[in-house]
Amino acid sequence: MIKITEISAEQTYPIRKLVLRKGMTLSHKMNGDHDSSTLHLGLFDEDRLVCIGSFMKASKSNFKGIQYQLRGMASAQGLQSKGYGKELLLKAEELLRAKDVDVLWCNARVVALDFYSKLGYEFFGDVFEVKEVGPHFVMFKKL
Numbered sequence: 001m002i003k004i005t006e007i008s009a010e011q012t013y014p015i016r017k018l019v020l021r022k023g024m025t026l027s028h029k030m031n032g033d034h035d036s037s038t039l040h041l042g043l044f045d046e047d048r049l050v051c052i053g054s055f056m057k058a059s060k061s062n063f064k065g066i067q068y069q070l071r072g073m074a075s076a077q078g079l080q081s082k083g084y085g086k087e088l089l090l091k092a093e094e095l096l097r098a099k100d101v102d103v104l105w106c107n108a109r110v111v112a113l114d115f116y117s118k119l120g121y122e123f124f125g126d127v128f129e130v131k132e133v134g135p136h137f138v139m140f141k142k143l
């Protein structure tokens, strides 16, 4: 059975380390991890944490209204493309909509662009490089 609940920053660290920071010197800890406005969500399948995403209040001048940034979105190794990411992100959108958040945006890795596009995220601006991680695009969705 699948369950999506709020988790602590620390609970996101093992998947962040393995999936998002493997072979990098970049820390798995993020500024804003412990802000009171930050929401960390975890998807559990039969009590195993298999997908994570962190949602942090962060504004870009390009967007209007209340904005959140999605960070650290990942499904566990070997458990990708099973629908977990989509379920988690749709749940997050529902929770953020209930908080009157207007825009959810992220710095999307090029490998994940189709994932976000399929969920209705649009591109903003040009490709940019994040040191150690690679090329990214800003993507956003009006909630």
Ligand SMILES: CC(C)(COP(=O)(O)OP(=O)(O)OC[C@H]1O[C@@H](n2cnc3c(N)ncnc32)[C@H](O)[C@@H]1OP(=O)(O)O)[C@@H](O)C(=O)NCCC(=O)NCCS
Binding pocket: 019, 020, 051, 073, 074, 075, 076, 079, 080, 081, 082, 083, 084, 085, 086, 087, 107, 108, 109, 111, 112, 113, 114, 115, 116, 118
């Ligand atoms: C990107 C990621 C978070 C998506 O989560 P997921 O659990 O694998 O995605 P889902 O199974 O819910 O996929 C939802 C849809 O997106 C598609 N999709 C998922 N990942 C994709 C990818 N990397 N490229 C292309 N399409 C992708 C799926 O095929 C699926 O399409 P469908 O609805 O037509 O069947 C996950 O693959 C991952 O952790 N990747 C490595 C880390 C990473 O790149 N994170 C994103 C940082 S910005």
